Amino acid sequence: MTPILQIKNITKRYGGLTAVNDVSFDVRAGEILSVIGPNGAGKSTLFKLISSFVPATSGEVLFNGERISSLAPHKVARMGVVRTFQETTIFRSMTVRENIIVSHHLRSKASLLGFFLGTKQAKEDEAAFAASADDIVDFLGLQGIRNELASNLPQGHLRALGMAIGLATDPKVILLDEPFAGMNHDETMKMVGLVRRLRDERGVTVLLVEHDMPAVMKISDRIVCINFGQKIAEGTPKEIRENEKVIEAYLGSEDAAIGM
Ligand SMILES: Nc1ncnc2c1ncn2[C@@H]1O[C@H](COP(=O)(O)OP(=O)(O)OP(=O)(O)O)[C@@H](O)[C@H]1O
Known part of the structure:
Protein backbone atom coordinates (compact mmCIF):
# COMPACT_ATOMS: atom_id res chain seq x y z
CA MET A 1 0.00 0.00 0.00
CA VAL A 81 -3.07 17.64 4.96
CA VAL A 82 -3.73 20.14 7.73
CA ARG A 83 -1.28 21.77 10.09
CA THR A 84 -2.71 23.10 13.31
CA PHE A 85 -1.92 25.18 16.39
CA GLN A 86 0.84 27.58 15.43
CA GLU A 87 -0.77 29.24 12.42
CA THR A 88 -4.36 28.53 13.35
CA THR A 89 -6.54 31.59 12.97
CA ILE A 90 -8.88 32.03 15.88
CA PHE A 91 -11.37 34.88 15.74
CA ARG A 92 -11.32 36.13 19.31
CA SER A 93 -14.57 38.06 19.04
CA MET A 94 -16.47 34.92 17.98
CA THR A 95 -17.68 32.03 20.10
CA VAL A 96 -16.15 28.56 19.97
CA ARG A 97 -19.02 27.28 17.83
CA GLU A 98 -18.89 30.27 15.46
CA ASN A 99 -15.16 29.81 14.99
CA ILE A 100 -15.66 26.16 14.03
CA ILE A 101 -18.49 27.02 11.62
CA VAL A 102 -16.38 29.67 9.89
CA SER A 103 -13.51 27.18 9.51
CA HIS A 104 -15.73 24.91 7.43
CA HIS A 105 -15.67 27.49 4.66
CA LEU A 106 -12.22 26.24 3.74
CA ARG A 107 -13.91 23.20 2.22
CA SER A 108 -17.10 24.91 1.12
CA LYS A 109 -18.41 24.55 -2.42
CA ALA A 110 -19.74 28.07 -2.27
CA SER A 111 -17.33 30.97 -1.84
CA LEU A 112 -17.26 33.16 1.22
CA LEU A 113 -18.82 35.81 -1.02
CA GLY A 114 -21.77 33.46 -1.61
CA PHE A 115 -22.11 33.19 2.15
CA PHE A 116 -22.40 36.96 2.51
CA LEU A 117 -24.80 37.19 -0.47
CA GLY A 118 -26.90 34.37 0.98
CA THR A 119 -26.93 32.14 -2.13
CA LYS A 120 -28.84 28.83 -2.04
CA GLN A 121 -25.65 26.76 -1.97
CA ALA A 122 -24.31 28.92 0.85
CA LYS A 123 -27.49 28.40 2.87
CA GLU A 124 -27.30 24.62 2.40
CA ASP A 125 -23.65 24.67 3.40
CA GLU A 126 -24.43 26.77 6.45
CA ALA A 127 -26.86 24.19 7.85
CA ALA A 128 -24.41 21.35 7.19
CA PHE A 129 -21.56 23.33 8.76
CA ALA A 130 -23.56 24.06 11.90
CA ALA A 131 -24.37 20.34 12.29
CA SER A 132 -20.75 19.38 11.70
CA ALA A 133 -19.55 22.05 14.16
CA ASP A 134 -21.85 20.60 16.84
CA ASP A 135 -20.48 17.15 16.06
CA ILE A 136 -16.90 18.41 16.52
CA VAL A 137 -17.85 20.21 19.76
CA ASP A 138 -19.25 16.92 21.07
CA PHE A 139 -16.26 14.89 19.87
CA LEU A 140 -13.82 17.19 21.65
CA GLY A 141 -16.00 17.48 24.75
CA LEU A 142 -16.34 21.26 24.36
CA GLN A 143 -20.09 21.40 25.06
CA GLY A 144 -19.53 23.48 28.18
CA ILE A 145 -17.78 26.26 26.28
CA ARG A 146 -19.54 26.10 22.94
CA ASN A 147 -20.98 29.63 23.33
CA GLU A 148 -17.96 31.12 25.09
CA LEU A 149 -16.05 33.90 23.32
CA ALA A 150 -12.63 32.72 22.17
CA SER A 151 -11.09 35.76 23.87
CA ASN A 152 -12.20 34.35 27.27
CA LEU A 153 -10.63 30.90 26.83
CA PRO A 154 -7.64 29.66 28.82
CA GLN A 155 -4.68 28.11 26.99
CA GLY A 156 -5.88 24.49 27.21
CA HIS A 157 -9.26 25.30 25.69
CA LEU A 158 -7.66 27.48 23.00
CA ARG A 159 -5.56 24.45 22.04
CA ALA A 160 -8.69 22.32 21.82
CA LEU A 161 -10.33 25.02 19.69
CA GLY A 162 -7.27 24.95 17.41
CA MET A 163 -7.85 21.23 16.98
CA ALA A 164 -11.56 21.78 16.35
CA ILE A 165 -10.72 24.29 13.63
CA GLY A 166 -8.34 21.74 12.09
CA LEU A 167 -11.06 19.06 12.20
CA ALA A 168 -13.52 21.37 10.46
CA THR A 169 -11.47 21.01 7.28
CA ASP A 170 -11.98 17.22 7.32
CA PRO A 171 -8.28 16.30 7.46
CA LYS A 172 -6.83 12.99 6.33
CA ARG A 196 -5.70 8.67 19.96
CA ARG A 197 -9.45 9.07 19.41
CA LEU A 198 -8.78 11.26 16.39
CA ARG A 199 -6.97 8.34 14.85
CA ASP A 200 -9.17 5.52 16.19
CA GLU A 201 -12.61 7.06 15.67
CA ARG A 202 -12.04 9.46 12.77
CA GLY A 203 -9.31 7.57 10.93
CA VAL A 204 -7.03 10.61 10.86
CA THR A 205 -3.31 9.99 10.41
N1 LIG B 1 12.59 31.73 8.58
C1 LIG B 1 13.82 31.39 8.96
N2 LIG B 1 14.90 32.10 8.56
C2 LIG B 1 16.15 31.75 8.93
N3 LIG B 1 16.44 30.68 9.72
C3 LIG B 1 15.40 29.94 10.15
C4 LIG B 1 14.05 30.25 9.80
N4 LIG B 1 13.24 29.32 10.39
C5 LIG B 1 14.05 28.49 11.08
N5 LIG B 1 15.34 28.87 10.93
C6 LIG B 1 16.51 28.18 11.52
O1 LIG B 1 16.46 26.83 11.12
C7 LIG B 1 16.89 25.97 12.19
C8 LIG B 1 15.79 24.97 12.51
O2 LIG B 1 14.71 25.68 13.12
P1 LIG B 1 13.34 24.98 13.53
O3 LIG B 1 12.47 26.04 14.10
O4 LIG B 1 12.83 24.19 12.39
O5 LIG B 1 13.84 23.99 14.67
P2 LIG B 1 12.98 23.19 15.74
O6 LIG B 1 13.57 21.83 15.80
O7 LIG B 1 11.55 23.29 15.43
O8 LIG B 1 13.31 24.00 17.06
P3 LIG B 1 12.47 24.12 18.44
O9 LIG B 1 12.37 22.75 19.00
O10 LIG B 1 13.35 25.00 19.27
O11 LIG B 1 11.14 24.74 18.10
C9 LIG B 1 17.25 26.89 13.35
O12 LIG B 1 18.65 27.11 13.32
C10 LIG B 1 16.50 28.16 13.04
O13 LIG B 1 17.15 29.28 13.58
Whole structure:
Protein backbone atom coordinates (compact mmCIF):
# COMPACT_ATOMS: atom_id res chain seq x y z
CA MET A 1 0.00 0.00 0.00
CA THR A 2 1.28 3.48 -0.90
CA PRO A 3 2.18 5.40 2.25
CA ILE A 4 -0.20 8.31 2.86
CA LEU A 5 2.80 10.68 2.96
CA GLN A 6 6.23 10.25 1.45
CA ILE A 7 8.90 12.73 2.40
CA LYS A 8 11.66 12.41 -0.17
CA ASN A 9 15.11 13.94 0.26
CA ILE A 10 13.63 17.21 1.48
CA THR A 11 16.06 20.08 2.10
CA LYS A 12 15.46 23.65 3.25
CA ARG A 13 18.19 26.27 3.29
CA TYR A 14 17.85 29.75 4.74
CA GLY A 15 20.81 31.58 3.25
CA GLY A 16 23.86 29.70 4.46
CA LEU A 17 21.92 27.75 7.11
CA THR A 18 20.56 24.30 6.25
CA ALA A 19 17.53 23.91 8.53
CA VAL A 20 16.43 20.56 7.04
CA ASN A 21 18.98 18.43 5.25
CA ASP A 22 18.01 15.62 2.87
CA VAL A 23 15.34 14.08 5.12
CA SER A 24 13.31 11.10 3.87
CA PHE A 25 10.67 8.99 5.57
CA ASP A 26 7.21 7.55 4.94
CA VAL A 27 4.04 7.98 6.98
CA ARG A 28 1.59 5.08 6.90
CA ALA A 29 -2.15 5.69 6.82
CA GLY A 30 -3.64 5.55 10.32
CA GLU A 31 -0.44 5.80 12.29
CA ILE A 32 0.65 8.29 14.93
CA LEU A 33 4.18 9.36 14.07
CA SER A 34 6.19 11.82 16.14
CA VAL A 35 9.12 13.93 15.02
CA ILE A 36 11.54 14.64 17.85
CA GLY A 37 14.92 16.33 18.13
CA PRO A 38 16.76 18.87 20.28
CA ASN A 39 15.98 22.61 20.05
CA GLY A 40 16.69 24.05 16.61
CA ALA A 41 16.97 20.58 15.02
CA GLY A 42 14.60 21.55 12.20
CA LYS A 43 11.32 20.01 13.35
CA SER A 44 9.09 23.03 12.79
CA THR A 45 10.71 23.68 9.42
CA LEU A 46 10.04 20.07 8.44
CA PHE A 47 6.35 20.54 9.33
CA LYS A 48 6.20 23.75 7.31
CA LEU A 49 7.68 21.86 4.36
CA ILE A 50 5.15 19.02 4.65
CA SER A 51 2.21 21.45 4.78
CA SER A 52 3.81 23.44 1.92
CA PHE A 53 3.86 26.52 4.14
CA VAL A 54 7.44 27.18 3.02
CA PRO A 55 8.89 26.01 -0.31
CA ALA A 56 11.57 23.30 -0.25
CA THR A 57 15.03 24.07 -1.58
CA SER A 58 15.06 20.54 -3.00
CA GLY A 59 13.24 17.24 -2.54
CA GLU A 60 9.50 16.64 -2.47
CA VAL A 61 6.49 15.52 -0.44
CA LEU A 62 3.89 13.13 -1.88
CA PHE A 63 0.37 12.72 -0.48
CA ASN A 64 -1.23 9.44 -1.61
CA GLY A 65 1.41 9.29 -4.31
CA GLU A 66 0.70 12.83 -5.58
CA ARG A 67 3.28 15.60 -5.33
CA ILE A 68 2.08 18.35 -3.01
CA SER A 69 5.29 20.21 -2.29
CA SER A 70 4.85 22.94 -4.88
CA LEU A 71 1.17 23.61 -4.11
CA ALA A 72 -0.15 26.58 -2.12
CA PRO A 73 -0.74 25.68 1.57
CA HIS A 74 -4.52 26.18 1.32
CA LYS A 75 -4.64 23.69 -1.58
CA VAL A 76 -2.66 21.17 0.46
CA ALA A 77 -5.06 21.74 3.37
CA ARG A 78 -8.04 21.27 1.06
CA MET A 79 -6.57 17.95 -0.10
CA GLY A 80 -6.53 16.85 3.53
CA VAL A 81 -3.07 17.64 4.96
CA VAL A 82 -3.73 20.14 7.73
CA ARG A 83 -1.28 21.77 10.09
CA THR A 84 -2.71 23.10 13.31
CA PHE A 85 -1.92 25.18 16.39
CA GLN A 86 0.84 27.58 15.43
CA GLU A 87 -0.77 29.24 12.42
CA THR A 88 -4.36 28.53 13.35
CA THR A 89 -6.54 31.59 12.97
CA ILE A 90 -8.88 32.03 15.88
CA PHE A 91 -11.37 34.88 15.74
CA ARG A 92 -11.32 36.13 19.31
CA SER A 93 -14.57 38.06 19.04
CA MET A 94 -16.47 34.92 17.98
CA THR A 95 -17.68 32.03 20.10
CA VAL A 96 -16.15 28.56 19.97
CA ARG A 97 -19.02 27.28 17.83
CA GLU A 98 -18.89 30.27 15.46
CA ASN A 99 -15.16 29.81 14.99
CA ILE A 100 -15.66 26.16 14.03
CA ILE A 101 -18.49 27.02 11.62
CA VAL A 102 -16.38 29.67 9.89
CA SER A 103 -13.51 27.18 9.51
CA HIS A 104 -15.73 24.91 7.43
CA HIS A 105 -15.67 27.49 4.66
CA LEU A 106 -12.22 26.24 3.74
CA ARG A 107 -13.91 23.20 2.22
CA SER A 108 -17.10 24.91 1.12
CA LYS A 109 -18.41 24.55 -2.42
CA ALA A 110 -19.74 28.07 -2.27
CA SER A 111 -17.33 30.97 -1.84
CA LEU A 112 -17.26 33.16 1.22
CA LEU A 113 -18.82 35.81 -1.02
CA GLY A 114 -21.77 33.46 -1.61
CA PHE A 115 -22.11 33.19 2.15
CA PHE A 116 -22.40 36.96 2.51
CA LEU A 117 -24.80 37.19 -0.47
CA GLY A 118 -26.90 34.37 0.98
CA THR A 119 -26.93 32.14 -2.13
CA LYS A 120 -28.84 28.83 -2.04
CA GLN A 121 -25.65 26.76 -1.97
CA ALA A 122 -24.31 28.92 0.85
CA LYS A 123 -27.49 28.40 2.87
CA GLU A 124 -27.30 24.62 2.40
CA ASP A 125 -23.65 24.67 3.40
CA GLU A 126 -24.43 26.77 6.45
CA ALA A 127 -26.86 24.19 7.85
CA ALA A 128 -24.41 21.35 7.19
CA PHE A 129 -21.56 23.33 8.76
CA ALA A 130 -23.56 24.06 11.90
CA ALA A 131 -24.37 20.34 12.29
CA SER A 132 -20.75 19.38 11.70
CA ALA A 133 -19.55 22.05 14.16
CA ASP A 134 -21.85 20.60 16.84
CA ASP A 135 -20.48 17.15 16.06
CA ILE A 136 -16.90 18.41 16.52
CA VAL A 137 -17.85 20.21 19.76
CA ASP A 138 -19.25 16.92 21.07
CA PHE A 139 -16.26 14.89 19.87
CA LEU A 140 -13.82 17.19 21.65
CA GLY A 141 -16.00 17.48 24.75
CA LEU A 142 -16.34 21.26 24.36
CA GLN A 143 -20.09 21.40 25.06
CA GLY A 144 -19.53 23.48 28.18
CA ILE A 145 -17.78 26.26 26.28
CA ARG A 146 -19.54 26.10 22.94
CA ASN A 147 -20.98 29.63 23.33
CA GLU A 148 -17.96 31.12 25.09
CA LEU A 149 -16.05 33.90 23.32
CA ALA A 150 -12.63 32.72 22.17
CA SER A 151 -11.09 35.76 23.87
CA ASN A 152 -12.20 34.35 27.27
CA LEU A 153 -10.63 30.90 26.83
CA PRO A 154 -7.64 29.66 28.82
CA GLN A 155 -4.68 28.11 26.99
CA GLY A 156 -5.88 24.49 27.21
CA HIS A 157 -9.26 25.30 25.69
CA LEU A 158 -7.66 27.48 23.00
CA ARG A 159 -5.56 24.45 22.04
CA ALA A 160 -8.69 22.32 21.82
CA LEU A 161 -10.33 25.02 19.69
CA GLY A 162 -7.27 24.95 17.41
CA MET A 163 -7.85 21.23 16.98
CA ALA A 164 -11.56 21.78 16.35
CA ILE A 165 -10.72 24.29 13.63
CA GLY A 166 -8.34 21.74 12.09
CA LEU A 167 -11.06 19.06 12.20
CA ALA A 168 -13.52 21.37 10.46
CA THR A 169 -11.47 21.01 7.28
CA ASP A 170 -11.98 17.22 7.32
CA PRO A 171 -8.28 16.30 7.46
CA LYS A 172 -6.83 12.99 6.33
CA VAL A 173 -3.49 13.87 7.91
CA ILE A 174 -3.20 16.28 10.79
CA LEU A 175 0.10 17.89 11.77
CA LEU A 176 0.14 18.85 15.44
CA ASP A 177 2.80 21.34 16.47
CA GLU A 178 3.69 20.73 20.13
CA PRO A 179 0.18 19.70 21.23
CA PHE A 180 1.28 19.19 24.86
CA ALA A 181 3.31 22.39 25.29
CA GLY A 182 2.55 24.22 28.53
CA MET A 183 0.19 21.51 29.77
CA ASN A 184 0.30 19.85 33.17
CA HIS A 185 0.25 16.06 33.51
CA ASP A 186 -3.55 15.73 33.60
CA GLU A 187 -4.08 18.03 30.63
CA THR A 188 -1.40 16.15 28.69
CA MET A 189 -3.04 12.80 29.39
CA LYS A 190 -6.40 14.19 28.24
CA MET A 191 -4.81 15.46 25.03
CA VAL A 192 -3.07 12.09 24.50
CA GLY A 193 -6.50 10.44 24.73
CA LEU A 194 -7.97 12.94 22.31
CA VAL A 195 -5.24 12.46 19.72
CA ARG A 196 -5.70 8.67 19.96
CA ARG A 197 -9.45 9.07 19.41
CA LEU A 198 -8.78 11.26 16.39
CA ARG A 199 -6.97 8.34 14.85
CA ASP A 200 -9.17 5.52 16.19
CA GLU A 201 -12.61 7.06 15.67
CA ARG A 202 -12.04 9.46 12.77
CA GLY A 203 -9.31 7.57 10.93
CA VAL A 204 -7.03 10.61 10.86
CA THR A 205 -3.31 9.99 10.41
CA VAL A 206 -1.39 12.04 12.98
CA LEU A 207 2.05 13.59 12.72
CA LEU A 208 3.28 15.49 15.70
CA VAL A 209 6.29 17.48 16.80
CA GLU A 210 6.77 17.40 20.54
CA HIS A 211 9.34 17.92 23.30
CA ASP A 212 7.38 16.08 26.00
CA MET A 213 9.19 12.73 25.78
CA PRO A 214 6.97 10.69 28.13
CA ALA A 215 3.94 11.76 26.08
CA VAL A 216 5.71 11.02 22.80
CA MET A 217 6.72 7.56 23.99
CA LYS A 218 3.19 6.85 25.14
CA ILE A 219 1.35 8.01 22.05
CA SER A 220 3.57 7.19 19.07
CA ASP A 221 3.49 4.14 16.82
CA ARG A 222 6.78 5.32 15.33
CA ILE A 223 9.21 8.15 15.91
CA VAL A 224 11.58 10.00 13.60
CA CYS A 225 14.48 11.79 15.31
CA ILE A 226 16.28 14.66 13.63
CA ASN A 227 19.37 16.56 14.73
CA PHE A 228 21.03 19.48 12.95
CA GLY A 229 18.48 19.10 10.14
CA GLN A 230 19.28 15.46 9.42
CA LYS A 231 17.35 12.32 10.23
CA ILE A 232 19.43 10.31 12.68
CA ALA A 233 16.94 7.59 13.62
CA GLU A 234 13.52 6.14 12.86
CA GLY A 235 11.70 3.39 14.71
CA THR A 236 9.32 2.31 17.45
CA PRO A 237 9.44 4.14 20.81
CA LYS A 238 11.49 1.26 22.22
CA GLU A 239 13.98 1.38 19.34
CA ILE A 240 14.32 5.16 19.63
CA ARG A 241 14.79 5.03 23.40
CA GLU A 242 17.67 2.59 22.96
CA ASN A 243 19.26 4.27 19.93
CA GLU A 244 22.83 5.46 20.61
CA LYS A 245 22.64 8.38 18.18
CA VAL A 246 19.42 9.63 19.77
CA ILE A 247 20.82 9.37 23.30
CA GLU A 248 23.93 11.24 22.17
CA ALA A 249 21.88 13.99 20.46
CA TYR A 250 19.93 14.59 23.67
CA LEU A 251 22.92 14.57 26.04
CA GLY A 252 23.57 18.11 27.11
CA SER A 253 20.40 19.41 25.43
CA GLU A 254 17.82 21.38 27.38
CA ASP A 255 15.20 18.70 26.84
CA ALA A 256 14.49 16.15 29.51
CA ALA A 257 16.58 13.01 29.19
CA ILE A 258 15.28 10.60 26.56
CA GLY A 259 15.09 7.87 29.22
CA MET A 260 11.65 9.01 30.41
N1 LIG B 1 12.59 31.73 8.58
C1 LIG B 1 13.82 31.39 8.96
N2 LIG B 1 14.90 32.10 8.56
C2 LIG B 1 16.15 31.75 8.93
N3 LIG B 1 16.44 30.68 9.72
C3 LIG B 1 15.40 29.94 10.15
C4 LIG B 1 14.05 30.25 9.80
N4 LIG B 1 13.24 29.32 10.39
C5 LIG B 1 14.05 28.49 11.08
N5 LIG B 1 15.34 28.87 10.93
C6 LIG B 1 16.51 28.18 11.52
O1 LIG B 1 16.46 26.83 11.12
C7 LIG B 1 16.89 25.97 12.19
C8 LIG B 1 15.79 24.97 12.51
O2 LIG B 1 14.71 25.68 13.12
P1 LIG B 1 13.34 24.98 13.53
O3 LIG B 1 12.47 26.04 14.10
O4 LIG B 1 12.83 24.19 12.39
O5 LIG B 1 13.84 23.99 14.67
P2 LIG B 1 12.98 23.19 15.74
O6 LIG B 1 13.57 21.83 15.80
O7 LIG B 1 11.55 23.29 15.43
O8 LIG B 1 13.31 24.00 17.06
P3 LIG B 1 12.47 24.12 18.44
O9 LIG B 1 12.37 22.75 19.00
O10 LIG B 1 13.35 25.00 19.27
O11 LIG B 1 11.14 24.74 18.10
C9 LIG B 1 17.25 26.89 13.35
O12 LIG B 1 18.65 27.11 13.32
C10 LIG B 1 16.50 28.16 13.04
O13 LIG B 1 17.15 29.28 13.58
